[in-house]
Amino acid sequence: MSGTPKIVIIGCGISGIAAAQRLVNGGFTDVRILEATARSGGRIKTGRFGNNIVEIGANWIHGPSEENPVFCLARQYKLLDPEALSPENQGMDIGGHPPWVPNVFSSSGDQLINAEDIYPAQDMFVELLYESSQYQSQGGEPWPSVGEFIRSEVRQRAAEQWKDIDAATRSLRMSVISNLMKAECCVNGAHSMDEVGLGAYGIYKTLPGLDCTFPGGYEGLIKNLMSELPSGLVTYNRPVSCVHWNSSEQRENPVVVECDDGEKIAADHVIVTVPLGYLKKHHSTLFRPPLPLHKLHSIQRLGFGTNNKIFVEFDSPFWDADCEVIYLLWDDEDALVQQVTDVQRSWLQKLFGFTVLKPTERYGHILCGWIAGHESEYMETLSEQEVTHAITQLIRRFTGNPILTPKRILRSQWFHDPWTCGSYTCPGKGCSAQDLENMMESLPTKGSQSQPLQVMFAGEATHPFYFSTVHGALLSGWREADRLISHYSKSKL
Ligand code: 6YU
Incomplete structure (x- = not known):
């Protein structure tokens, strides 16, 4: 790798964690996550209820079988009941119902x-x-x-x-x-x-497999993944208010991430993983310059209800x-x-x-x-x-x-959660596969003369067909990390 690219990930849900894990394992040493709240996990949230634990957010592994990376990780970390691991369970094709x-x-x-x-x-x-x-x-x-x-x-x-x-x-x-x-x-x-x-x-x-739960809580997955990241990689209680990209000023790093507390962090690449609900509400202030129109229209067309x-x-x-x-x-x-x-x-x-x-x-x-x-x-x-x-x-x-x-x-109160503003993505009226393509498109868009991959997008709303799920979010984080890994391995050649 030539130099040490500075990478900032916004959001410490499963997609942000997955991106960081892949980048760190790929040899990137200057990676940090800025998270608005005091915890990791985002919409994966296990809570106490009397003497029990319950899932406030994501509930099941949808389609727990070999193709599902959440299932494979949960199995590796020994987080599942034997029933969920059985070949019969993995072989059941329930088509989402x-x-x-x-x-x-x-x-x-x-x-x-x-x-x-x-x-x-x-x-x-x-x-x-x-x-x-x-x-x-x-x-x-x-x-x-x-x-x-x-x-x-x-x-x-x-x-x-x-x-x-x-x-x-x-x-x-x-x-x-x-x-x-x-x-x-x-x-x-x-x-x-x-x-x-x-x-x-x-x-x-959908994927094959009869939906299963985490007996010790979905957050067990987050804890295991977090334990593999270098300590101090995440800064909590650090909401990002604006991503300044494509600057005409001559500076070392093309992106500046501005936090609510006024701190400005320079970066070569920013991976934005904030939920679609948050993007719908705050896109106009979150990006300077604003998002290109086709991306904005896709954000508006895709649904994000409660x-x-x-x-x-x-x-x-x-x-x-x-x-x-x-x-x-x-x-x-x-x-x-x-x-x-x-x-x-x-x-x-x-x-x-x-x-x-x-x-x-x-x-x-x-x-x-x-x-x-x-x-x-x-x-x-x-x-x-x-x-x-x-x-x-x-x-x-x-x-x-x-x-x-x-x-x-x-x-649960997902709509009034200021960092989520709803629950998950749904294909709204008039949507097409192109909208999900637009969601994952990086900035500046193709054809621009500026430095590529300044602002990248991950999160469940950016997966072309597993949107609304944990496995979709996880795969989207890995996808964006792989794009950077491949970008730098090419530029080294
Ligand atoms: C699944 C399931 N499940 C129930 C309920 C909910 C969800 N899902 P995150 O939001 O996690 O992370 C973003 C972070 O960014 C977060 O920490 C923020 O604090 C932070 N942030 C925001 N703004 C910031 C700022 N300005 N600065 C810094 N940080 C900022 N998925 O697989 N199984 O059973 C359910 C369910 C009530 C709310 C679910 C389920 C969805 C997942 O929880 C969700 O996709 C991922 O956790 C998202 O991770 P992320 O990293 O992208 O964002 C046709 C068609 C049908 C399609 N639907 C099929 C049904 C499938 C969905 N099923 C869901 C059902 C339940 C019950």
Whole structure:
């Protein structure tokens, strides 16, 4: 390597850590990470809940199999249960939808609907998601969004396929579809499936393997990776306010990174890993000169909504021993109309239900509620007491048990996290693969006479098909480090 290039990484989430690890292992000696908060991990965040640990951010390794670098690292660090390591687990291809055992409750209370009754609706919904994913390769999609496509197809198919079944069962199946739309909003981190582009939905790719969790917490991965970095490489509580690039002034290093406290750090290369939500909000002040228009438009087109969790602990379960997910069906949601709700009054209707934390021997009786969109953002503004009260009323209503009382509650607040501003990236209406290409494009863009690779971009929102995941973020960090390694190995020749 000629000279010692100065490299600054902004953000100490998994992508920033991955970039630093690769650069340090590649022989770069002047690498530092500037992190706004007091901790590493970003959206990988394990918290305490009573006597247990729970994941406030990322939950699963999606597609834990050989091709997934997060799985390979977790295995190397011995962070997984034997079940997750089994060839059977790795070989299962679930296409992003785990076959969870459901319990189903309705808003009229006192009834546990037979799970068998919901399967035809579930099958139709999964089929429609699969069809939605096919429009990416075909082009010429019939609707702009996944939501509009599904609603139109469900109405048509229900009229044909369910014409002979009784009205009550048909209405139940429609409520199931409404509920699955809410669940899909959580998966996509979107307010509504009407905001998810039909032509873009298939850009996201899944990996084989039945999703698994980290028994000791996702942050174990961060701790192991951090322990391999030289100490002092990360400066915490150091928000970056502006990246000055492409300067016309003659200076030794082409980039200056300005921090909130006024400190200015010169660099040859900056790898920006801040979340897309943060970029959407702060791009105009974060870059001098501003970002090129095509990059800015991609930042605006890609979606970055909110998905939050509400953990609820009970002394004893009201669900079956084998139950993995609890669906809450609202009797008034059988018309598939977009809920134009009074958010303040009925925000909790957006919660599709709960996943059950397993195994019971480890967690006791903890449920994780899932809520996406503007209702989720409103939930963040309520006090813990107000959320507890609302959840208690909801559970009493759906179980028909007027004295059921949770032991404790904990919720995430990703929208109001000033360094994240939401949960993760989703393919918005009108997006294409080009938008993700634009996200990862470095500055100055190709063809410029200035020094290349001044500002580089990593993070989940820059992965061409694993956006919104930990493995996508990790791979994006390695990708940008490899670009620098290859740049310097070429310039040495
Ligand atoms: C996964 C999962 N999972 C649930 C929830 C959330 C996320 N994800 P980071 O934000 O980590 O780091 C950036 C750092 O930058 C951070 O530390 C900041 O403090 C810092 N920073 C910001 N501004 C700064 C400044 N100015 N100066 C200095 N520093 C600054 N992923 O694999 N499995 O189960 C979930 C889930 C509630 C919030 C998730 C999951 C997403 C991951 O957490 C996330 O991608 C990575 O951690 C991001 O790492 P990073 O380094 O990029 O940023 C079609 C289609 C469908 C697509 N969706 C499919 C579904 C897949 C997504 N599933 C998610 C589900 C859950 C439950």
